[in-house]
Structures are given as C-alpha cells and as structure tokens.
Amino acid sequence: MSDSVSENTFLKRLLDDATRPFLGGGRFAYHYARGKLGGDPIFRELLRQGLLPERGRFLDLGCGQGSLFSWLLSARALFEKGHWPTGWPTPPMPDQLRGVELMQKDVERAARAFGVDHPVVRVEQGDMCRTDFGKVDLVTILDALHYFDHAGQEDVLRRIHAALPPGGLFLTRIGDVSAGLPYHISNWVDHVVTFARGHRLPKLYARPLADWRTLLQRVGFEVTSQNMSGEKPFANVMLVCRVPS
Template sequence: MTERFRRILLARAAQPYRASGFFAWNFAKGKLKGDPAFFGLLEHGLIPSAKRLIDLGCGQGLLASWLLEARTLHESGNWPVQWPAAPKIENIWGLELMPKDVERARAALGTRAEFALGDICNTDFGKSDVVVILDVLHYISYEAQEDVLRRIRASLPTGGTFITRIGDAAGGLPFHYSNWVDRAVFFLRGHRLNRIYCRTLQEWLEIFRRYGFTVEPLPMHKGTPFCNIVLIAKAV
C-alpha cells in the first residue's frame, strides 16, 4: 500500500506543474521524489491542521501542492493506515524572492494557494498558525536570521508551529556535500551564489530558544548522503 501510495502522491503533486512548463514539471517530479523531507513531514505528522500556513522561500510552491494533494487523498480514504492524518490547511501563503518561481507556482496552483513576490528579510508575515522554511535561512546573514526568527515568533500564537530544515555545520563531509549540492541547485534556479551563513545544530537550538521556541531536532536525510536536520519548534 505505502509504495503504491507514494507513487500516486508524487504524480498528483507534480501534475499541476505541467501548466508551468517543462522545467517546472520535471523539477517538481525530481524534487518531490528525491527530497526525503516531503514524505517525512507527512509520515511523522509534523505539520498540524491550521487555518493559515506560510511557506517562506517557497520556490515554485511544491510544499503547497504536496499538502493539498495529501489532504485530498486522505479525505478520499486513500491513505496509509500507519501514518497520521494529513493536515487540513485552510489557507496556504507562500513568499518567494524569484519572480519566475512565483509565476510557476501561480500557474500550477491557481487559487488553491496564494503566492507573493518578496524577501523574507523585509516582508510582513502577518498572522499564522504554522510557518515553514526549508533550506533558506543559511542564505541570509546571521543578523537577518535572528530578525526572521523574531518576526516568525511574533506571527505565531502560543503553541504555534515553526518547522525548518538546517544543515549541521559540525556534520563533517556530509554537511559540506549537502551545501555543494544545495548551492548548485540554487544557481540553476537563477540565484546568485553568495556567502552562506551556517551554524552547528547546538547553535541553532540555542538561538531558537532565545527567541521564544521549544525545539526538537529530527534527522531528515534518509536515503541521501546529506546532513540535514528538521527542527520542530513550538512558540512559547
């Protein structure tokens, strides 16, 4: 059941990107299949149901498509019995710096989710119940990272959820390899290759607690040579 379900979910979540062009569709298929975070978020039940979820640095909106299709399958009864229920999200809002990615997201998902062009360093997040940032924080300065964390905490109610994925700078060769691949993909998507601002896992945990979160780390690199860790934070 699970392997068949995985194929179905992958196909359904990538399908909308046919409307966004050949590159967007193939990128969606490759990213959703090859990145363990997408299935991991569902298998571990990391994202709760919410009125509003914001995805900062959302790219072409893959997480939104993933969550929407997961919920549709869950409601139809096509869902692995050993997994937690798929989250029901009333509104998904994505923020992305690259205009082309925003265009692809809008073409693919239409009114099923909202996407805005902007920089996470200076855009108002509004109020939310869940915030997600995947593989973005290390591209902004240490000072900007702290400001973003402060503003995320301000956007969440007590008990709200913040999920991000980071690399552990103390992770040795797997950390350096994951950074190299990440930067290559970043370049292919049209971004400039600037300095990156990494921290050790312990440094990340300390800064999260400083800005009003309890936080638990969960390794999220199964099946890859990388050193990626998801941080599941709750606003306190």
C-alpha cells in the first residue's frame, strides 16, 4: 500500500502532519514537537523497524505533550491514504493511546492538541511511580527512567512487567553512563531541554548499560539493545524488552 514516496519526502510530510495539532497550543508546543519528532531518530526507527504492535492498548509513561501519539496517528493516516515508503512495515493502529505525565503544563498542551474527547488518545496528569498501569500491550518510557531513584526504577519496571501479557513489549531509551563524554553531553542536553519546558532541573539516577540490562532481566524481561543517538554525539540506547511468551 504505497505510492512509492521517497523516505525523505515521506518523513517531511509526516512531520508536518504530526506537528500540526500542536499549533493551537502556542509557539513552544509546536516548535518543541517539530524539534523532537524531526530531530530524534527513535520516532523514525519505531516505524521503519516495525517495533510496535499493530493493535492494542499503548501506554506512554512520561509522555510530555503527547508528541509520540500524534506521530503514530499521523503515520497511520498517511498509510491508509497510500502514502508510505516502499519496504516499511505496516504502522500500528492502536485501540488506545494513554499517556501519563507528571507536569501539568504538558498535560494542558496535550489537551489543546488532541481535545478532551479524542476517541483514542487520553493524556492524564500523574506520577508513574504511583499510577495504576492497568493491563496494556505496549509500554514506552523515553528518556524518563533516570528521573527517579534506583529503588523507584525497579518498582516501576516490575509493575510494567505485571501490566503486560506474555509477549508484551516494553520500549525504553536510557543514557549509558559507561559511555563517558557522550553521556555527559547527553546529560547536559537533558538539563537544557527540561529547563526550556519550564521545569526545574532534576537530580538524575542513571546507570551503565550493563546494569540496565541486568535489572531488566532480573525483573523478567528478555532484552535487546541498539544505539539510538543517530548522528549526535550522545550515549542514548534503546532497550527492547519483551515478556517471555
């Protein structure tokens, strides 16, 4: 189902479509979405590699203003119109997109982007350390696990594992402390972005990649990893974690 559109042309159109809902939220919401979705390779790779379930209930913890949700909905809409790169797998068509975000300002930006009665998207204010995850098919945490202490990290991961069915998927991205200078650059950028979003700078609880893998395996996940920094000098690693079938 494709009109043989080139990958670059497709990504430009997808970026335009995915960021358009944030125009109503003000200049910051719109430009933040464009910078995040257009400059961060993980969003492209989620689609190119076909990592997400085709259907089901998706839960994004630390979802911000819901940029990932707009990206997925816009991708599906383009696919159904026949605008899809040759060779890319079918994009997901989620039954539910639920986001949990600690910062009320981001929740308000999401409400302006999606409205309050969206048939699929729901973004709520909450703390992932306390929120009931329910039963879901996919959980994502992108660049947020390091905001709370190690005991809290393990508790959240155990509750994620319990919320997923056999074969369920947890996707996260972490900073690899053992990477040295690239990690410190990533850490500095994290602080700058957090400050720009209007939040105070947090204390970070990062780990070496080997420790993240050990923790996730101890919780019960099967784990694979891949670099997810793109061409930037960062230490970002995507962890693909599955509940054994």
